[in-house]
Amino acid sequence: xxxxxxxxxxxxxxxxxxxxxxxxxxxxxxxxxxxxxxxxxxxxxxxxxxxxxxxxxxxxxxxx
Numbered sequence: 001x002x003x004x005x006x007x008x009x010x011x012x013x014x015x016x017x018x019x020x021x022x023x024x025x026x027x028x029x030x031x032x033x034x035x036x037x038x039x040x041x042x043x044x045x046x047x048x049x050x051x052x053x054x055x056x057x058x059x060x061x062x063x064x
């Protein structure tokens with residue numbers, strides 16, 4: 001994804017993240033991928049993951 005396209009993403013911070021400036025990530029979803037970035041340094045490159053891979057990650061993280 002180009003830098004210009006990256007600016008058009010709608011980033012969302014986790015509801016578990018506080019406003020104290022701690023460690024947290026933001027995600028932005030598109031039709032085929034999920035983008036993840038460090039909320040403390042949004043100018044750095046972000047990670048792009050296929051939607052299926054993100055779904056598998058979330059399912060694994062939510063499992064007991």
